[in-house]
Amino acid sequence: MKLYDSKAVARFLDVSERRVRQLRDEKIIAEARPGLYDLTDTNRRYINYLRKRNPESEEVIDYNTERAKLVRAKRKNEEYELQLKEKQLHAAADIEAVMNNMLVNFKSRMMAIPAKLSPVLCKKTDKAEIFKLLKEQIDEALQELSDFKTAFGEGAADDEESNS
Template structure:
């Protein structure tokens, strides 16, 4: 009698039981049944699965979903979360190094700058009144006022509110020369 060859079924088309699938993916049979009842895995018969389809579906499920279904996957959310954490850490580092200032710091600095500007402009009449009282030529008056306003603006340009109102290094060097 001649032996008949058994039909060879490709591995990816082989039917396997719930327990076998659970052993392959490293989960419990209960977990596989839960995925089946959720509609993630498909049975071909009671407690039977096609090996290739089931593994492919399980891998898609465990990575967060299909890439082409238009929905964000868990992997995408985790990647975005890590990117945001990295960006926040970089911002914290920049702030510690003094390369970045908080909104409150900037608002306070601008407020200080405006107060300083107001003080310098308010001082102009007092400083100029005695000199202007002796002048009669409008050109001389205009020139003196222009010089004083320019001087006040130059002093203000050196004002650095982030360093407690001190002059910045460049302005201090220019004023010294």
């Protein structure tokens, strides 16, 4: 076992030589022989002293636990990236843009129904026929909301591949 003087211990602990003597006098660290210290024991005792002195700010960090958390986070990130590439997952911004586009188109279709059907409906007297015409136009507008793949452009990509 190699022993070190107070100057070497001070450099190792990043404190002054005077602080090393204070720590010795306070019985926080111990001399192996007069004026000489076992570096391993001194280091362990000093770390324990720091932990006891300030327990709430000195959180014990387990390297393996932290490493496992990092690896887990990286793995999840890679899984999300893969799901995005495979179009199993969509970014919130993409969904928002698609939903805005779909709702604007739906509103336009619904607003166009009166202008489109009024010339035809003014000539009709049969309630069943009027109902049928209105229902067809509303169903057509609603169909656009239900077509998720076309809204995300997947249908267009599939059509382009089949035409090539």
